[in-house]
Amino acid sequence: MNFYITALLLGLSLSAIAMGIFISMKIFNIPDITTDGSYTLGAVITAVCLTHGYPIWLTYLLSVMGGALAGSITGFIHTKLKVNALLAGILVMTALYSVNLSILGRSNIPLLNIRNIFEVISPTSNLDINSSIALLINIALLWTGLSLLLKTDFGLAMRATGNSESMIKALGVNTDRMKIIGLAISNGLVATAGFLVCQYQGFADISMGIGIVIVGLGSVMIGETLNNWLSVTNIWLQLLFVIAGAIVFQLVLAFTLSLGIDPNLLKLLTALFVLIIVSIPQLGFRKQS
């Protein structure tokens, strides 16, 4: 049972990535690989700041800004230097590996005996419940903020940028600027997940981001499948299902591991699982949208 609680909490933390990928992939139609690097960047900044005694709120802010900066660099390379979005992401992700290693100073920093965001509020004596509450508050705030943003005129222009670029250009929107801002928001969210997971697992590791974009993508695809089944068009519900997708994703992985599968095969399983999710619609099992 503990196994599933861990998965649930991890899923909640990683739902920030799912929201980030929802922005880059679904709203802007850009496959953004920067994610792998900006997730680690968020965790690395968190570990270094907390071990240096920075307050949690400042650490949070710095992590998000770090991720947003990485995303805006990808956006800049893609829009202004006209580099393919996938390649722009790979370039920044690769560069971030060195950046992360330099900030971290070594390949791993543990957070021993350091007060973290899960200890800020402690209404009960049960650590898991306290952590869930802290995470739920965090994710609920991100969900509300993002949903509201996407309802504003600016948010509508963001959504139109990915959906019909020729139209929104003719309607007076600088789509380059929009994409840079969008990728900054997306990677800011991804770094938030790095911030949360780093404190949840109690360490930052240079290789923790490998393949995390796939986790985000899988979560978004699960959310999208639910959205299509239920014909959801409301942005609040769409995002809620994406968050649910992140949790379902972790629960499925936890279930596979509980069957006694070698943890070394975890990335292989993750990739296969995402392959199944993305290919199901192509095979025609999903309701036509």
Next chain:
Amino acid sequence: MIKLNNVSKSFNKGKANEVNALRSTTIEIKHGDNVVVVGANGSGKSTFLNLIAGNLNPTHGTILLQDVDVTQLAEYNRSKWIARVFQNPLSGTAPDLSILTNFRLAALRTKPKNLTIGTDKAFKELVQQKLSTLKMGLENKLDQPMGSLSGGQRQALTLLMSVMDDAKILLLDEPTAALDPRSANFVMQTADKIIQDYNLTAVLVTHNLKDAYTYGNRILQFSEGVILRDISSEEKKQLELTDLFAWFE
């Protein structure tokens, strides 16, 4: 209203496959002009339209809109004068967004898109009222995604969207090319009505000579990058449809 001074546009300049799409063209389109542009494929008429719209920049020359030099302005900066209807019905609207959302963005064409929620009750009523003028029965389907409508419906809505915000110039790039004859007719009539009602200056590029004959008060014929004929309002009245066909023989 629209002035082109000695405007040229070349593609692949200096290379073996250099194309001079438009050669030193000078023309003035006055307020209230309703210009129909005809010409064979590759004659430069689409280049002409795209240069005015701003998604192409001229190799030489200057472009003025209402006496403002816009030669260096990007397309999104010219939207305060220009509304556009594209050949592809998909290009003028966002298919996954609702009708209401599309209209909201159109209503902000000349304005900044701020962090406020603008799709309120008053705005919905305004869109319903505007939609009812088209008599397409879409007044109560504001939340339907744009992509669920037919090409003709989407072109008609794009036209209506163009006057949701203050517009002076309407550019239409073969708006009916992808439509069946009945829808095409409906879209052309809607366009004509909107141009008259809102007193717009319009530039319509078309391959349909019957439309060129029926609509507009001025005809430009392009050929190999130059304006071959410029038929004014008075001359156009004398023109027969057969004359137009004769130009292309």
